[in-house]
Amino acid sequence: MFSSDTNSCPRKGFPVTTIQIGHRRIGSAFLRASRMINTHSHTGVSLCSSSVVNAAMATEASAKVIDGDSFAKEIREEIATEVSRMKESIGIVPGLAVILVGDNKDSASYVRTKKKACKSVGIKSYEVHLAEDSSEQEVIQHISIFNDDPSINGILVQLHLPSYINEQKVLNAICIEKDVDGFNPLNIGQLAMRDREPLFIPCTPKGCIELLHRCGVTIKGKRAAVIGRSNIVGLPAALLLQKEDATVSVVHSRTKNPEEITREADILITAAGQPNMVRGSWIKPRAVVIDAGFTRIEDTKNPEGSLPLGDVCYEEASKIASAITPVPKGVGPMTVAMLLSNTLTAAKRAHNFE
Amino acid sequence: MFSSDTNSCPRKGFPVTTIQIGHRRIGSAFLRASRMINTHSHTGVSLCSSSVVNAAMATEASAKVIDGDSFAKEIREEIATEVSRMKESIGIVPGLAVILVGDNKDSASYVRTKKKACKSVGIKSYEVHLAEDSSEQEVIQHISIFNDDPSINGILVQLHLPSYINEQKVLNAICIEKDVDGFNPLNIGQLAMRDREPLFIPCTPKGCIELLHRCGVTIKGKRAAVIGRSNIVGLPAALLLQKEDATVSVVHSRTKNPEEITREADILITAAGQPNMVRGSWIKPRAVVIDAGFTRIEDTKNPEGSLPLGDVCYEEASKIASAITPVPKGVGPMTVAMLLSNTLTAAKRAHNFE
Numbered sequence: 001m002f003s004s005d006t007n008s009c010p011r012k013g014f015p016v017t018t019i020q021i022g023h024r025r026i027g028s029a030f031l032r033a034s035r036m037i038n039t040h041s042h043t044g045v046s047l048c049s050s051s052v053v054n055a056a057m058a059t060e061a062s063a064k065v066i067d068g069d070s071f072a073k074e075i076r077e078e079i080a081t082e083v084s085r086m087k088e089s090i091g092i093v094p095g096l097a098v099i100l101v102g103d104n105k106d107s108a109s110y111v112r113t114k115k116k117a118c119k120s121v122g123i124k125s126y127e128v129h130l131a132e133d134s135s136e137q138e139v140i141q142h143i144s145i146f147n148d149d150p151s152i153n154g155i156l157v158q159l160h161l162p163s164y165i166n167e168q169k170v171l172n173a174i175c176i177e178k179d180v181d182g183f184n185p186l187n188i189g190q191l192a193m194r195d196r197e198p199l200f201i202p203c204t205p206k207g208c209i210e211l212l213h214r215c216g217v218t219i220k221g222k223r224a225a226v227i228g229r230s231n232i233v234g235l236p237a238a239l240l241l242q243k244e245d246a247t248v249s250v251v252h253s254r255t256k257n258p259e260e261i262t263r264e265a266d267i268l269i270t271a272a273g274q275p276n277m278v279r280g281s282w283i284k285p286r287a288v289v290i291d292a293g294f295t296r297i298e299d300t301k302n303p304e305g306s307l308p309l310g311d312v313c314y315e316e317a318s319k320i321a322s323a324i325t326p327v328p329k330g331v332g333p334m335t336v337a338m339l340l341s342n343t344l345t346a347a348k349r350a351h352n353f354e
Numbered sequence: 355m356f357s358s359d360t361n362s363c364p365r366k367g368f369p370v371t372t373i374q375i376g377h378r379r380i381g382s383a384f385l386r387a388s389r390m391i392n393t394h395s396h397t398g399v400s401l402c403s404s405s406v407v408n409a410a411m412a413t414e415a416s417a418k419v420i421d422g423d424s425f426a427k428e429i430r431e432e433i434a435t436e437v438s439r440m441k442e443s444i445g446i447v448p449g450l451a452v453i454l455v456g457d458n459k460d461s462a463s464y465v466r467t468k469k470k471a472c473k474s475v476g477i478k479s480y481e482v483h484l485a486e487d488s489s490e491q492e493v494i495q496h497i498s499i500f501n502d503d504p505s506i507n508g509i510l511v512q513l514h515l516p517s518y519i520n521e522q523k524v525l526n527a528i529c530i531e532k533d534v535d536g537f538n539p540l541n542i543g544q545l546a547m548r549d550r551e552p553l554f555i556p557c558t559p560k561g562c563i564e565l566l567h568r569c570g571v572t573i574k575g576k577r578a579a580v581i582g583r584s585n586i587v588g589l590p591a592a593l594l595l596q597k598e599d600a601t602v603s604v605v606h607s608r609t610k611n612p613e614e615i616t617r618e619a620d621i622l623i624t625a626a627g628q629p630n631m632v633r634g635s636w637i638k639p640r641a642v643v644i645d646a647g648f649t650r651i652e653d654t655k656n657p658e659g660s661l662p663l664g665d666v667c668y669e670e671a672s673k674i675a676s677a678i679t680p681v682p683k684g685v686g687p688m689t690v691a692m693l694l695s696n697t698l699t700a701a702k703r704a705h706n707f708e
Contacts, residue, residue, distance in 0.1 A: 168550070185550055189543030192593070193585045196522070196539055221608050223615075229596065231547045239546070242583065242604060247615065249603040250596060254575050261577075261601065 063318040064215075066290070066325045068207075071214050072333035076121050079340050083122040086344075086353055094347030095124045096154040096180065096339070097146040101139060101165065102132035106296070107158045114156070117336045123343055126152065136165045143173045153350055154180030154343040159232075177350065180342040182206075183231065192239045199349075200342045205237035207334025208269050208290045209244070215323060217267065217288050220245040225265035227251045227258065227278065227311065233271035233292050241267065258282070268321075275309035280316025289317055289324040292331040308332075417672040418569075420644070420679045422561075425568050426687035430475050433694050437476040440698075440707055448701030449478045450508040450534065450693070451500040455493060455519065456486035460650070461512045468510070471690045477697055480506065490519045497527045507704055508534030508697040513586075531704065534696040536560075537585065546593045553703075554696045559591035561688030562623050562644045563598070569677060571621065571642050574599040579619035581605045581612065581632065581665065587625035587646050595621065612636070629663035634670025643671055643678040646685040662686075 087093050096118055100111045111127065118125035128142050139157070146152045155178045161167050176184050182191075182200035190198040212219060224246040228234035234250065242248045246267060251258045262268060262282040270278055271292040283289060293311030310327030318324050325331055348354065441447050450472055454465045465481065472479035482496050493511070500506045509532045515521050530538050536545075536554035544552040566573060578600040582588030588604065596602045600621060605612045616622060616636040624632055625646040637643060647665030664681030672678050679685055702708065 185543030185547055186540045187543065188546050189539030189541065192542050192546050192589060193539055194583065194589070195585075221610050223610075229548065231549075235546060235548070242606075245606075245608040247603065247605060247609040249601065251601060252596075252599075254599040255601040256575050256577075 063289075063321040064323040065318070066211055066215055066288075066323050066330065068211065068325055068330040068333045071211060072207075072337040074214075075210070075334075075337040076117065076340065079123075079337075079344050080121040082344055082348075086347065086351075087122065090351055090353055092347065092351050092353070093122060093124050094154070094343050095126060095149075095152045096156065096343045097126040097128070097149075097152045098156050098158060099128045099130065099139060099142055099146075100158045101130045101134055102162050104160070107160070111158050114336055114339060117340055118343075121340055123340060124151070132162060134162075136169060139165060139170050140173045143170070147173075147175045147178065150350070152178065153346040154178050154339075156181055156339070178346060180339060180346055182236070182342065188231070188236065188239070191236055191243070194243075200345070201240065201338075202232060202236045203338035203342065204233045204271070204292055204331060204335045205240050205269075206338040206341075207331055208237055208292055209240050210338065211290060211325065211331070211334060212267065212288065215288070217323070219267065222246050222266040223264055224248045224267040224269070225251055225262050226269045226271065227262065228271035228273070228293075230271060234269075237269045237271060237292070241269070270311035272311045274311055276311070276313040278312040278317065280313065280320050283317050283320040285320055286322040287320070289321045290331060291325050291327050294327060294332060417643075417675040418677040419672070420565055420569055420677050420684065422565065422679055422684040422687045425565060426691040428568075429564070429688075429691040430471065430694065433477075433691075433698050434475040436698055436702075440701065440705075441476065444705055444707055446701065446705050446707070447476060447478050448508070448697050449480060449503075449506045450510065450697045451480040451482070451503075451506045453482045453484065453493060453496055453500075453509070453511045455484045455488055455512070456516050458514070461514070465512050468690055468693060471694055472697075475694050475698075477694060478505070486516060488516075490523060493519060493524050494527045497524070501527075501529045501532065504704070506532065507700040508532050508693075510535055510693070532700060534693060534700055536590070536696065542585070542590065542593070545590055545597070548597075554699070555594065555692075556586060556590045557692035557696065558587045558625070558646055558685060558689045559594050559623075560692040560695075561685055562591055562646055563594050564692065565644060565679065565685070565688055566621065566642065569642070571677070573621065576600050576620040577618055578602045578621040578623070579605055579616050580623045580625065581616065582625035582627070582647075584625060588623075591623045591625060591646070595623070624665035626665045628665055630665070630667040632666040632671065634667065634674050637671050637674040639674055640676040641674070643675045644685060645679050645681050648681060648686060 083094060098111050098114060100107060115125045115127060130138060143155060146155045155174045157170055159167065161170060171183050176186055176199060179187060180200055182198060182202040187198040187200055190196040191201060219241060224241045226234050226238040226241065226248065229250055229252045238248050238250050249261050249264070251261050255261065259282045262278065263284050265284055265287055267288050268283065269290045269292060273293055273295055275293065275295045275297065289312055291310035291312040295309050296306040297309055299305065299307040308328050310330070312324070314324065314326060437448060452465050452468060454461055469479045469481060484492060497509060500509045509528045511524055513521065515524060525537050530540055530553060533541060534554055536552060536556040541552040541554055544550040545555060573595060578595045580588050580592040580595065580602065583604055583606045592602050592604050603615050605615050609615065613636045616632065617638050619638055619641055621642050622637065623644045623646060627647055627649055629647070629649045629651060643666055645664035645666040649663050650660040651663055653659065653661040662682050666678070668678065668680060
């Protein structure tokens with residue numbers, strides 16, 4: 001794994017494994033930082049866009065805060081308009097089926113968020129909640145039913161699945177026309193290849209690029225670094241940046257000098273799942289930083305009992321970058337918005353509606 | 355496109371468009387360089403491997419010459435042994451079908467080379483040569499026949515096709531189990547993704563990596579650069595290097611500082627199709643250079659009327675790199691060897707033979 005020296009990061013100075021001790025040690029700074037972001041993301045002062053506010057207003061940081069919440073709202077409104085137009089024109093409402101296996105709290109929470117988002121734009125959502133000890137065959141059987149159901153345009157299996165279920169086998173069972181998560185290897189291949197287009201782009205990386213677009217960031221010709229190479233975020237993010245003519249370097253757990261390579265990037269997307277790994281010294285001055293990392297750490301002082309952290313040490317990075325996404329309210333809400341966007345695309349395609 | 359200052363490259367100092375003038379200007383140096391490589395690649399003096407000879411023996415260059423011809427011969431011998439074993443054990447001989455459309459001399463020459471290579475290892479080759487004005491439907495019809503024929507394990511459509519034929523549509527018609535070129539997007543997706551394996555790896559990039567393996571070059575943890583991002587070479591080469599835990603940067607026509615990025619690489623694979631673009635100053639000292647570029651330039655003094663050039667200015671690079679492939683006799687013969695390897699793999703898979 002990545003090695004990260006998080007001990008002196010001003011925001012949260014501790015690795016996940018020692019959070020209790022670390023939190024006690026710098027508890028006040030920790031809470032201050034948390035409040036700061038929440039304030040920013042709701043300030044709404046227009047700079048380059050109504051959704052970009054200037055962190056310098058509240059601290060010495062100079063980076064513009066890319067407010068994912070606000071951009072996601074904008075996108076949901078656009079989708080709601082399209083869903084209405086579709087309903088009025090051809091009497092069809094897009095449908096998304098979500099399959100949840102087991103009782104993982106985080107997974108259940110993600111599913112609730114997605115269902116709520118569907119409702120907000122007029123997409124009909126269907127949920128199957130299977131018991132923790134459900135068999136692979138049962139999961140696939142439900143996918144099969146949704147594959148055959150014309151009122152379902154998108155199928156999503158909430159990850160992670162219980163360990164005894166073969167994730168690949170389950171995901172492969174989703175017919176490609178309804179694979180709104182875009183995880184099918186055929187989709188990834190089409191995303192990677194020149195002159196080909198995937199049916200769907202995976203939601204989180206699509207959300208990252210959408211943020212860059214909506215902030216007016218030029219990608220073409222820029223140097224970009226992606227930290228992490230997961231099938232779900234890092235890999236497709238790198239492929240997308242390359243498709244948009246960035247010169248891309250992929251940093252991962254075997255990279256010997258991640259800091260040096262990251263510091264070369266005009267655009268940085270992180271998806272390592274290593275809280276606060278990316279320090280201020282890793283950031284090229286005036287770079288744009290999109291933090292897709294999201295790790296929950298235990299936090300007894302927080303009403304929810306935990307706090308999400310990104311891969312980037314926000315306080316340090318925001319003094320060096322030109323724009324940065326916070327965690328939470330950065331990439332997270334965009335992921336959900338892109339799921340709705342993919343479901344709408346699937347429905348339009350299924351009904352040949354433009 | 356890439357901009358390249360080839361005018362002062364000691365080996366061949368001219369862009370393809372002005373070859374006649376340029377050739378006349380530095381004709382003698384040009385021929386000297388050409389002879390030098392041919393001599394080296396047949397010397398066979400053993401250093402790190404029987405197929406690696408030291409360029410310093412004939413010039414001041416220090417790089418070991420990676421002799422693709424010799425490695426390819428080694429691989430063909432291994433394949434021939436396996437083909438014999440298969441024939442003796444289950445009475446089956448692998449079959450490769452090649453479809454050639456039109457009268458392009460280069461394409462016809464490639465097909466001849468491939469058929470000859472098949473014969474040398476005991477793989478049965480089948481050829482369909484269609485007229486230049488054949489329809490897309492005709493090409494697909496022949497693919498369909500080969501798809502259904504159990505004696506055919508691999509199908510290859512020789513590129514480039516006449517412009518009015520949709521290449522994607524034709525390549526997609528090849529059933530994935532016989533796609534020995536590995537160009538199917540599903541294969542590329544599986545190549546890109548972690549924990550997935552493609553049925554076939556495209557031949558040229560597979561040959562590049564095989565050269566690194568057989569030369570004992572460690573890939574894991576190294577910085578690698580790939581110049582070019584074609585579906586056939588650059589993209590899969592980058593994905594393969596990443597799969598082997600290199601930290602990969604992809605340089606392409608929109609990259610603003612290709613020289614700087616290339617110079618960071620311990621391993622460089624070039625697939626730009628820009629003769630002599632990569633100068634000595636682009637190479638990191640002691641880097642390993644795999645030149646998959648291959649551009650024929652007109653050369654009236656050459657018996658064949660043309661001369662192939664790589665992307666790398668060989669004379670300059672060989673003084674700086676630790677090892678380098680020549681052009682010709684570098685990556686080219688490995689591409690053909692990998693085609694045989696993929697065809698053998700397809701046949702073994704079809705007959706469940708291990």
